[in-house]
């Protein structure tokens with residue numbers, strides 16, 4: 026019998042955000058004490074409840090192929106295990122961390138270790154990944170990865186694995202958690218009920234990556250997975266679907282069947298839930314503690330400019346109030362800097378947050394992700410601030426960096442108004458008040474608000490630094506192609 030081949034699946038941290046907030050612009054220049062303080066705070070943030078395992082790697086590591094043994098390396102918590110011998114290393118590549126993924130891949134390959142790259146970035150930009158990989162996995166990998174492992178066992182790896190259709194999620198694929206070190210994470214109870222989104226928001230790549238058709242897993246499979254997960258981790262469940270109420274009849278059946286299991290759960294939904302009374306009650310009864318809703322904009326002009334059409338702005342207040350009255354806390358995510366926004370928008374956002382009593386507001390700057398419709402439009406309009414061909418420049422951050430010129434607001438005024446807004450919304454006093462007032466998950470609400478108080482302070486600092494370090498006399502100029 027040939028020896029077992031060892032495969033390592035690697036997840037890399039992003040440069041900032043929930044993986045451990047850090048300054049993107051000036052960390053090297055601050056004093057040793059602040060460097061130490063920031064490092065300690067980052068570790069605390071990671072360990073104090075925000076890190077969740079990479080679900081995609083949980084799914085892949087659950088695949089069983091004879092002659093193959095798989096493990097996971099989460100580099101948010103550990104160094105790459107160079108001392109061991111690996112027959113294949115698979116790296117999940119997101120655009121915001123592609124630079125680091127390529128650097129690791131290059132180092133591995135020069136040490137003679139074969140590398141497979143997969144993930145969103147590979148799906149959208151396969152050619153830019155080609156020089157860094159022995160194997161590319163393009164598209165949702167549920168079935169493709171099994172082919173890779175089978176071919177590895179047989180010694181006949183191919184350079185490209187891709188499929189022209191999406192995997193059938195109705196087929197049973199039990200997810201296992203044996204490859205995880207559970208104590209590292211806020212929870213290991215991650216469940217995905219389906220993929221795809223019927224909407225077409227121009228700043229989002231979900232519909233590009235997973236298609237417009239909703240694909241659902243079988244309700245019975247999910248109920249059995251929840252019941253199995255519950256036995257070895259009693260913590261909260263996180264339903265990672267972008268919109269858990271996208272198919273209301275399916276969601277109603279699922280959560281009615283989950284109610285007897287008495288779990289507590291978080292998820293993501295659209296505000297339409299406020300008008301889906303039976304589903305809303307079912308969510309609350311089945312243990313829903315908090316939901317993230319993408320409000321994005323309360324400006325009608327911005328919603329239509331970016332094809333965010335699933336809720337009319339006028340219905341938002343009523344919908345949010347209904348959800349909170351049902352006993353579910355809400356994280357509401359906004360984007361400031363959309364094409365219909367004006368200098369008056371921050372005041373309107375502030376009024377909206379106060380009126381709805383949102384438990385955790387998240388106020389983002391538009392982040393044009395390469396591959397999305399908005400990225401191409403901003404490029405055509407000459408509004409991008411970095412080289413559009415250097416797609417790794419469009420990294421992930423938490424409002425710490427301007428990547429484009431807003432349409433109706435001069436850049437300096439935009440940065441000033443964004444900074445003033447986040448200063449007003451996030452303070453220790455507001456964090457405590459919101460935590461106390463939250464319908465459920467009070468301590469999580471308080472922790473998130475405290476975390477954001479720190480993060481948005483970092484955002485104000487970095488935006489100032491970006492401006493000051495700009496070579497053109499403190500004015501950030503668009504990138505000239």
Ligand code: SF4
Nearest residue numbers: 222224226229231267
């Ligand atoms: S932002 Fe949400 S609703 Fe819009 S396309 Fe993306 S996943 Fe769908």
